[in-house]
Amino acid sequence: MTRTRPDVVAFDVNETLLDLAPVRAALVEAGEPESLLRTVFARTLLTGFAAAAVGSWCRFRDAFDAALAQESELSADRRASVADAFGELAPHADVEPALRRLTEAGVRVVTLSHGSPGVAEAGLERGGITPLVERSMTSETIRAWKPSREVYLWAAGICDVAPDRMALVAAHGWDVLGAQRAGLTGAWFARSERTFPAVYGEPDVQAPDLAGAVDALLALPPR
Structure with missing residues (x-):
C-alpha cells in the first residue's frame, strides 16, 4: 500500500516518548x-x-x-x-523538537497508550510540551490493549480521521504491526529495540531515531 503524509500522528508513550x-x-x-x-x-x-x-x-x-x-x-x-x-516520568530529550516539527508542519499530534490514565499527561506537563499535543488517549477507556485492531480504529475515530490518514510512531515493533494491520501508517525507530522484528515484515517507516521517523513521515507524498 502506498502511504501518504498523515494528518494526525499518534505516539506511543512508555519508552517511545517518556523515559522509564x-x-x-x-x-x-x-x-x-x-x-x-x-x-x-x-x-x-x-x-x-x-x-x-x-x-x-x-x-x-x-x-x-x-x-x-x-x-x-x-x-x-x-x-x-x-x-x-x-507518575514521575519525563520525556526523552529528543521528544520536544520532534513534536514541534510536526505541529509547525500543520500535523496534529496525539498520544495513544494502554498505560494508566494520567501518565502521559503528567509526563508531557513535566517536560513542558503539553501545548504540542492535541489529546492523550489510553485504551483503558475501551478496556482493550494495543496491539488489538480496535484500539487503533477507536483512536482514529476519536480524532475524526480515516485510519489511513493517521500514523503511529512507536519504539515497539508489536505496536507498529498492530497499527499497520488496522490501516494506519506505522513508523518504528530504534530506542527500546535494536531492530524491527523480521517476523512482522517491514514497517512503513523505520529510522535510527525519533527525529528520523518524524522526518520520514513528513517526507511522504501528500494525498
Missing part, C-alpha cells in the same frame, strides 16, 4: 537491580496481551503489579511504590 528512569530508580530504592525493569515490563505486556487474546481485560497497573510479584519478593506496598513511579 524513575521506575528503574524506584526498583533500586526497593532493593532490586534496575535491570529487572526490562523483564518486568516485558512480562507486563505478556500479561495484558494474554488477557486481551482470551477476551478478558486488566489494567496496566494491575498487570505491572502481577509481573513484579512474579519476578521479585517485594511486598505489596513496595510494589505499589514502584508502580507509582510511572
